[in-house]
Amino acid sequence: MKLIYQHMLSFLLIILTTVSIIGFSEINNVTKQSYAHNYQRMEDFASALGTLAASEEKNGSAMLNPKFLHRLQFVLHSDKVYFSVFNTRGKQIYPKRNNKIKLSDKHFAQVKRGKKLHIKNNNEIISQLGHTKDTCTGVLLPWRDQGKFIGAIWLGVRVSTVERPIRSAKQNLFSALVTALIVGLILSFILSFYATNRIKNLSQATQKVAAGDFDVQANYSGNDEITQLADNFNQMVRALKKSNQEVKAQEKRRDQFMADAAHEMRTPLTTINGILEGLQYDAIPDKAKPKSIALMSRETKRLIRLVNENLDYEKIRNNQIDLIKTKFNARKVLDDVTMQLKHNAAKANDKIIISVPIDLPIYADRDRFTQIMVNLIQNAIQFTTDGRIEITGYRAAHATIISVKDNGIGMSHEQLKYIFERYFKADPSRTRSGKGEYGLGLSIVSSLIKQHGGKIHVQSKSNQGALFTIILFDKGYEQYLDN
Incomplete structure (x- = not known):
C-alpha cells in the first residue's frame, strides 16, 4: 500500500474512532436522561392522582372506584399515559381483563414496603406486568391512604415515545459520522499529500544522486522530522560530492601516473631491447659495447627505482615497516x-x-x-x-x-x-x-x-x-x- 493511502487510512480511523466514542457516549447519556425524565414524570402523575383521589372522596375510596378510574384514564389518555391498578393482594382490578394479571410475590412485597419500581420495558419483565402489544415503560408505585396501603398503581408510556429523542440522537450521530468521514477524507488527503509529497521529492532526489547528480539539494523549511531528514540528506550529498571529486582527482592522478609510468618504462625498455638485439646480432662494435652496457644498466636501475618507490609506498602506508x-x-x-x-x-x-x-x-x-x-x-x-x-x-x-x-x-x-x-x-x-x-x-x-x-x-x-x-x-x- 502506498504511503499516502496509509496516512489517509490512519487519519480516517482516528476520526471514526473519535466520533464513535463521542457519539455513543452522547446516546448513552440521552438514553439515561430520557428514561430518568419519564420515571420522574410518571411519579409526578401518581402523586397528582393521589391528591385528586383524596379530594374526590373520603377515606381514599375513589382510588379504587371504577368511575373515578375511567375518568383518570380519559384524562391521561390525552397525554398517552397508561395505568393499571392492583388491589391489596396484588391482583389487577383496572382495567379489567379476562386473564387477570397478578404481581409476583417478590415485587408486590417490595411495593407494599413502599419501594418504587422502575420498569424500563414491560415485555422484558413478564412476572410484573405481562406482555402488551406495544412495549411500555413506567413506574410501579404503592397507593396509600393516610398511611394505609390500599393497592398499587402502574403508570407508563410507550417505549417508542420515550426513545424518540434517542432515535433523533442516533440520526444526528449518523449524519455527523458521514459528514466527519467526508470532511476527514478531504483533509486527510490534503495532509497526506503534503507529507508524502515531501518524501516523494526526497526519493526523486535520492534517485538523482544514485544516477551521479551530486548538485541536488532538498530545501525544506520547518523543524519536523522530514526537514531534519532533508538536512541530513543535504549533508550526505555534499559529502558524496566532495568524495566523488576526490575520487575523480585520484583517478586523474592515477591515470596520469600510469601514462607517465608507461612512458618512463617504454623508453628504457626500448633502449634495453635495442642493445640486446644489437649484442645478439653483433651489430654493436666492440668499442661501443661497454658504453651500451652502461646505458642498459642505467635504464635498468631507472625501472627498478620506479617499482621500488611503489612498493615502498605500499609498505609504509600499510604499516608494514x-x-x-x-x-x-x-x-x-x-x-x-x-x-x-x-x-x-x-x-x-x-x-x-x-x-x-x-x-x-x-x-x-x-x-x-x-x-x-x-x-x-x-x-x-x-x-x-x-x-x-x-x-x-x-x-x-x-x-x-x-x-x-x-x-x-x-x-x-x-x-x-x-x-x-x-x-x-x-x-x-x-x-x-x-x-x-x-x-x-x-x-x-x-x-x-x-x-x-x-x-x-x-x-x-x-x-x-x-x-x-x-x-x-x-x-x-x-x-x-x-x-
Whole structure:
C-alpha cells in the first residue's frame, strides 16, 4: 500500500474512532436522561392522582372506584399515559381483563414496603406486568391512604415515545459520522499529500544522486522530522560530492601516473631491447659495447627505482615497516644527503644552503629520516631552476624542527590540498630524472612522519616557492594520529 493511502487510512480511523466514542457516549447519556425524565414524570402523575383521589372522596375510596378510574384514564389518555391498578393482594382490578394479571410475590412485597419500581420495558419483565402489544415503560408505585396501603398503581408510556429523542440522537450521530468521514477524507488527503509529497521529492532526489547528480539539494523549511531528514540528506550529498571529486582527482592522478609510468618504462625498455638485439646480432662494435652496457644498466636501475618507490609506498602506508628510532645528530645526515643530491642540483643550476647547528639532536629512524630528507630536497630541486634551496633546523620544546625552503614555481591553494596524495604532481611538465618524479615522494614523506608521531606543514604560493616544515618529537612526546 502506498504511503499516502496509509496516512489517509490512519487519519480516517482516528476520526471514526473519535466520533464513535463521542457519539455513543452522547446516546448513552440521552438514553439515561430520557428514561430518568419519564420515571420522574410518571411519579409526578401518581402523586397528582393521589391528591385528586383524596379530594374526590373520603377515606381514599375513589382510588379504587371504577368511575373515578375511567375518568383518570380519559384524562391521561390525552397525554398517552397508561395505568393499571392492583388491589391489596396484588391482583389487577383496572382495567379489567379476562386473564387477570397478578404481581409476583417478590415485587408486590417490595411495593407494599413502599419501594418504587422502575420498569424500563414491560415485555422484558413478564412476572410484573405481562406482555402488551406495544412495549411500555413506567413506574410501579404503592397507593396509600393516610398511611394505609390500599393497592398499587402502574403508570407508563410507550417505549417508542420515550426513545424518540434517542432515535433523533442516533440520526444526528449518523449524519455527523458521514459528514466527519467526508470532511476527514478531504483533509486527510490534503495532509497526506503534503507529507508524502515531501518524501516523494526526497526519493526523486535520492534517485538523482544514485544516477551521479551530486548538485541536488532538498530545501525544506520547518523543524519536523522530514526537514531534519532533508538536512541530513543535504549533508550526505555534499559529502558524496566532495568524495566523488576526490575520487575523480585520484583517478586523474592515477591515470596520469600510469601514462607517465608507461612512458618512463617504454623508453628504457626500448633502449634495453635495442642493445640486446644489437649484442645478439653483433651489430654493436666492440668499442661501443661497454658504453651500451652502461646505458642498459642505467635504464635498468631507472625501472627498478620506479617499482621500488611503489612498493615502498605500499609498505609504509600499510604499516608494514618497523621503525628503529634512536637519538642521533641530524646535521650529519643532512650533510650526506646534500652531497648525494649536489649533482642533481647542479644540473638545474640550484644552490643548496644548510643553516643547521653542528650538533642537532633528533629522535627518529635514521634510514627513514634520510629517506624523508632526500624526498623533500629532491622535490625542491625538481621544481626550482636557477634558485636557492635552504635547509634550516633547530631545537624546540621536546622536538626537532627542520625546514626545506625553495624559490621555485610554488603551488596554488588548490594544489596544496592534494600535495601529500599519491601520484600528485604540482607540474607534470617539469618532471626530471631522479627520485620523486612519479608523484610518490611527498606521499611517502607524509606517511613516514605520521608513523614517527610527528607533523608536517607546507606553505606555498604560485611562483613564490614552497616551504616544507617537519616536526619530529622526542621520545615519549610523539603525537600519533589516525591515518
